[in-house]
Amino acid sequence: MEVEVIKGLKFQKKQDVAIVGAGMTSFKRRLNETGRELNYYAVRQALEEAGLTIDDVEIVVLGSAPDAFDGVHMKEEYLSDGAGGFDRPYMRYFVGGGTAVFAPIAGYFHVASGLADVCLVVCEEKMSSCHPHPQSAFKYIWDFFLDRPLKPNLIWIFALEMRRYMHVNNVKHEDIALVSVKNKANALDHPCSHVAEKITVEDVLNSEPMALPVRRLDVSPPSDGAAALVMVAAHKARHLTDEPVWVTGVGWSLDTTWWTNRDLYYPRYAAESAKMAYKMAHITDPRKQIDVVEPYDPFDYKELHHLEGLGFAKKGEAPILTKEGVTQRDGDLPVCPSGGLLGVGNPISAAMGVKACEIYWQLSYRAGKRQVAKEVSTGLCQAWGDLMQISTVMIMSNKR
Amino acid sequence: MAVGKRKIECPLYAEGTAVSEEDIKTRKVTHYEDHPDIRYSWTAGQAISRFLNGLKEGKILGVKCDGCKRIMVPPRMFCELCYKPIDGWVELKDTGTILTYSISYIDPDARPLPKPIVVALIQIDGASQNMAIMHLIGEIEPEKVYVGMRVKAVWKPENEREGSVTDIKYWKPLEG
Amino acid sequence: MVAIVGVGFCGFNSTTPDLSWKEIVYEAAIKAYSDAGINPRRDVDSFVTCEEDFWEGVAISDEFVPDQLGAVVKPTCTVCSDFLYGLATAYMQIKSGLAEIVVLEAHSKASDLKTLGNAIRHAMDPIWLRPISRAHPYYLAALEMQIYMCERGLCEEDVARVVVKNKNNALLNPSAPYAANVKLEDVMRSPKVFDPLKKMEIAQTSDGAVILVVASDEVARKLTDTPIWIKGIGWWTETNSYDTASFSALYAYKAAKMAYKMAGIANPVKEVDFAEVDDRFAFKELQHIEALQFANKFEVARLLRDGYFDRDGVIPVNVSGGSLGVGNLLECTGGQKTLEVILQLRGEAGKRQIDAEVGVAQVWRYLPTFSGAVAVLGV
Numbered sequence A: 001m002e003v004e005v006i007k008g009l010k011f012q013k014k015q016d017v018a019i020v021g022a023g024m025t026s027f028k029r030r031l032n033e034t035g036r037e038l039n040y041y042a043v044r045q046a047l048e049e050a051g052l053t054i055d056d057v058e059i060v061v062l063g064s065a066p067d068a069f070d071g072v073h074m075k076e077e078y079l080s081d082g083a084g085g086f087d088r089p090y091m092r093y094f095v096g097g098g099t100a101v102f103a104p105i106a107g108y109f110h111v112a113s114g115l116a117d118v119c120l121v122v123c124e125e126k127m128s129s130c131h132p133h134p135q136s137a138f139k140y141i142w143d144f145f146l147d148r149p150l151k152p153n154l155i156w157i158f159a160l161e162m163r164r165y166m167h168v169n170n171v172k173h174e175d176i177a178l179v180s181v182k183n184k185a186n187a188l189d190h191p192c193s194h195v196a197e198k199i200t201v202e203d204v205l206n207s208e209p210m211a212l213p214v215r216r217l218d219v220s221p222p223s224d225g226a227a228a229l230v231m232v233a234a235h236k237a238r239h240l241t242d243e244p245v246w247v248t249g250v251g252w253s254l255d256t257t258w259w260t261n262r263d264l265y266y267p268r269y270a271a272e273s274a275k276m277a278y279k280m281a282h283i284t285d286p287r288k289q290i291d292v293v294e295p296y297d298p299f300d301y302k303e304l305h306h307l308e309g310l311g312f313a314k315k316g317e318a319p320i321l322t323k324e325g326v327t328q329r330d331g332d333l334p335v336c337p338s339g340g341l342l343g344v345g346n347p348i349s350a351a352m353g354v355k356a357c358e359i360y361w362q363l364s365y366r367a368g369k370r371q372v373a374k375e376v377s378t379g380l381c382q383a384w385g386d387l388m389q390i391s392t393v394m395i396m397s398n399k400r
Numbered sequence B: 001m002a003v004g005k006r007k008i009e010c011p012l013y014a015e016g017t018a019v020s021e022e023d024i025k026t027r028k029v030t031h032y033e034d035h036p037d038i039r040y041s042w043t044a045g046q047a048i049s050r051f052l053n054g055l056k057e058g059k060i061l062g063v064k065c066d067g068c069k070r071i072m073v074p075p076r077m078f079c080e081l082c083y084k085p086i087d088g089w090v091e092l093k094d095t096g097t098i099l100t101y102s103i104s105y106i107d108p109d110a111r112p113l114p115k116p117i118v119v120a121l122i123q124i125d126g127a128s129q130n131m132a133i134m135h136l137i138g139e140i141e142p143e144k145v146y147v148g149m150r151v152k153a154v155w156k157p158e159n160e161r162e163g164s165v166t167d168i169k170y171w172k173p174l175e176g
Numbered sequence C: 001m002v003a004i005v006g007v008g009f010c011g012f013n014s015t016t017p018d019l020s021w022k023e024i025v026y027e028a029a030i031k032a033y034s035d036a037g038i039n040p041r042r043d044v045d046s047f048v049t050c051e052e053d054f055w056e057g058v059a060i061s062d063e064f065v066p067d068q069l070g071a072v073v074k075p076t077c078t079v080c081s082d083f084l085y086g087l088a089t090a091y092m093q094i095k096s097g098l099a100e101i102v103v104l105e106a107h108s109k110a111s112d113l114k115t116l117g118n119a120i121r122h123a124m125d126p127i128w129l130r131p132i133s134r135a136h137p138y139y140l141a142a143l144e145m146q147i148y149m150c151e152r153g154l155c156e157e158d159v160a161r162v163v164v165k166n167k168n169n170a171l172l173n174p175s176a177p178y179a180a181n182v183k184l185e186d187v188m189r190s191p192k193v194f195d196p197l198k199k200m201e202i203a204q205t206s207d208g209a210v211i212l213v214v215a216s217d218e219v220a221r222k223l224t225d226t227p228i229w230i231k232g233i234g235w236w237t238e239t240n241s242y243d244t245a246s247f248s249a250l251y252a253y254k255a256a257k258m259a260y261k262m263a264g265i266a267n268p269v270k271e272v273d274f275a276e277v278d279d280r281f282a283f284k285e286l287q288h289i290e291a292l293q294f295a296n297k298f299e300v301a302r303l304l305r306d307g308y309f310d311r312d313g314v315i316p317v318n319v320s321g322g323s324l325g326v327g328n329l330l331e332c333t334g335g336q337k338t339l340e341v342i343l344q345l346r347g348e349a350g351k352r353q354i355d356a357e358v359g360v361a362q363v364w365r366y367l368p369t370f371s372g373a374v375a376v377l378g379v
Helices: A034-050 A099-110 A134-141 A155-169 A172-191 A203-204 A234-240 A268-281 A300-309 A320-321 A340-344 A348-354 A356-363 B021-025 B045-057 C021-036 C085-097 C116-121 C138-152 C157-171 C184-189 C217-223 C248-265 C282-291 C302-306 C320-328 C332-344
Strands: A019-024 A059-064 A090-093 A117-128 A211-212 A224-233 A247-254 A292-294 A380-386 A389-395 B061-065 B089-092 B097-104 B112-124 B130-135 B148-153 B168-173 C002-013 C046-050 C076-079 C101-109 C193-194 C207-216 C228-239 C274-276 C359-362 C369-378
Touching: A019 A099, A019 A234, A019 A348, A019 A356, A019 B148, A034 A117, A034 A224, A059 A348, A090 A099, A090 C085, A090 C228, A099 A117, A099 A134, A099 A224, A099 A247, A099 A348, A099 A356, A099 A389, A099 B112, A099 C085, A099 C138, A099 C282, A099 C320, A117 A348, A117 B045, A155 A211, A155 A300, A155 B097, A155 B112, A172 A203, A172 A300, A172 A320, A172 A340, A203 C046, A211 B112, A224 A234, A224 A348, A224 A356, A224 C228, A247 A268, A247 A356, A247 C076, A268 A300, A268 A380, A268 A389, A292 A356, A292 C332, A300 A320, A300 A340, A300 A380, A340 A348, A348 A356, A348 A380, A356 A380, A380 C320, B045 B061, B045 C021, B045 C076, B045 C184, B089 C184, B097 B130, B130 C002, C002 C021, C002 C085, C002 C217, C002 C332, C021 C207, C046 C332, C076 C085, C085 C101, C085 C207, C085 C332, C085 C369, C101 C332, C116 C274, C138 C157, C138 C282, C157 C184, C157 C282, C157 C302, C157 C320, C207 C217, C207 C332, C228 C248, C228 C332, C248 C359, C248 C369, C274 C332, C282 C359, C320 C332
Parallel strands: A059 A090, A059 A117, A292 A380, B130 B168, C046 C076, C046 C101, C274 C359
Antiparallel strands: A019 A224, A019 A247, A117 A224, A211 B097, A247 A389, A380 A389, B061 B089, B097 B112, B097 B148, B112 B130, B148 B168, C002 C207, C002 C228, C101 C207, C228 C369, C359 C369
16 A cells, blocks of 8 residues: 655744754763763763853753663653753653654754754763663563564564565675675774774675674674764854754654564655655755765665665665765765764664764765765765664755 | 864764773673663553464464455554554464565574574465564574475464464474 | 644553553544544644653664554654653644644553562662662652752641642542542541652552644644644753752743743733642642742642632642542653643533633653653643
């Protein structure tokens, strides 16, 4: 059955929204700092870049994934001090891994609605607190009755999705492995990276099997980390900088919980979320109109899967883009120039640091060694999560 | 106040002190351990209860919706696409087709399993396109599993069934 | 302006063994959609749900949200907070032009959670607070109550009267499982389980769901003749630790200030007709009445005694029976408060109907937090 089209949106926002500062901590398997301290580092850096102090912040948005990682119930309350949430309106959003881009989307509507002019968006994840392994927390994401009795590991669903993608589109593992090779190499230029290294396709194909077809080097490593963004109204942005980066489109979409009832080869939720964002940003041909992309890449096949869902390639053709080098940093459509989750690390929601923050840095030409070769004006970041259900998309532009 | 200088390279600096697993074990890093005891007893609800009771009797039950004409499994009380109550129950076959599979080497805590297991999405015969459940595959070498393979449920003996998805031990290749 | 055009609820019951939480939500959603006269698959632009992982027992509770709301492949998000925070989110999404119709959901299936105390304990700071004691964390409320009573010079009866008022109010509410015809002596006789906190002063948990349909000005006028307007909304985090807290509900005061400012309310006593405040511990109601500026801090107890906050008083508080009468609905507590305000404003509150045009719903994020939200609704 055809999924119904999202109803026409009106887009009569109160004010335009710009990003003027971003910050992130190191992404490492285990950091000594508590979640609060990580938040503090990220926030301090973002405010420093924006040229603001915490007193200028009117409202705070926190994005953080399962409480089970930190081992704290209602962790937004626990994390509030480091995030700058004391003595101001403070709210947490959580859409699984999709939080990495949903938190900035929430920041967007906090400002666009006119409720606040300066909004601080903070994302935190402290996965290492969970024992024996961060994956243990994922035991509790499954359906109580249908899945949990089978004692599933998190990787299963992705392995199933990857196999389906490979089968339907006739894609080979070596074509997918190229993504891991590219992203891990890109990450060599990222100061916060966790597992940046020069590897080859053979390394990926010969790495330790986890849940085949997923092997160790197909997966991004669990990490601790935090990231922050400063989002402001247009009139504030004018005071702060000559080169703000504007948010021109947002979109998100959540698919059914019955994940075993969907054909996993194509992410229709990503397509729907992109449709919403493209409509808002007046984008009709993403491949031509968007210059740099940061799709969510916790697994190498996911980058390809998402590129197809977002409309950058036809179904099954994203591997060709990768093979031809189009998605390299000096290519025509740089994808994950930061190194992505595969290279920098995957602290679930704090992946905002390599998604939304990276697009902001790329569009303001401040990504340093990671800066893509081509001239950029519009960028897209995307995140994904839950039971392979949700996609969140944000489009930014350095032209208003 | 002015930012936006092109020369600044971001992120400004990488903060955070990396520690290793070893540091925790040897208590080089100060930490506090907690083993929360939080227990739940989830009510299965009407649809899933009936499904689980069906398994106890050796039947796989699905539901149908006259709106979108789908026959769905796992069953639900309402069709999520048409957003209306379902229009009845159907008994499905205990055979199916593998839509996708994985050979898993790790347990839920990411520890290695003694022997890899095969997990698959099995489209149940009698249900609509893509109506699958996740389950295990047995009685076959992992390398020999393929997408499109026909499989049949292997049930636990009747007296051992308890109304759980594990009442089906696993699915085995359907000969012929 | 943003308006509430449809409301539906299911419950509230102390336990619901026959239905899963999804089925409870479905029941409430169907009612809300028919009340608003909309089809969720066609008309709704965005869905917002409010829940916390550990209340549900799922590590990513957002996963299980869409189907029962009709939200499959639609913009849907989870707010890890109370229902009123979700209302703020719906408000912002409409105000920013992202949506015209937003559906807001919160539920409680507290009866599924067997160890409420341990779940609350899990919310405490893992390094500072948790190691101190394995006692049931209600003791935190007792600590706060002790300070509050000393500072305000309250006696035990002053707090006990809240229970008497609310449980009796609840008698007229058909969906209040903890309604009781109690007298002051009964409450005073109730054992002090966490001295000075008495057993009857603690709201017990209950199950239920509340769904709202929220719409933009233009759409609301098309859909209904009786929209309930969201005049003001505010939320605030004071602090997260017991060593810096004010113990006088500063979070509620600040949240109310934000909401009142938005609503253009300068004098709450005159401009607000009634309120539903968080009373999950009886003393919290007094604190919150104070924070909402219905009484100054040394008058609250006297005014309560004089019947100022009774159903027929000057500013009726918790006409529904509050959480002491209806039960602690976890993240849906704000939902129950908002529901009551809406029913009263629409004139659909049955036997407990009062005459009102502006109502306030207020909620606290429960132990061990110092955060909360306030909404001002009006016709």
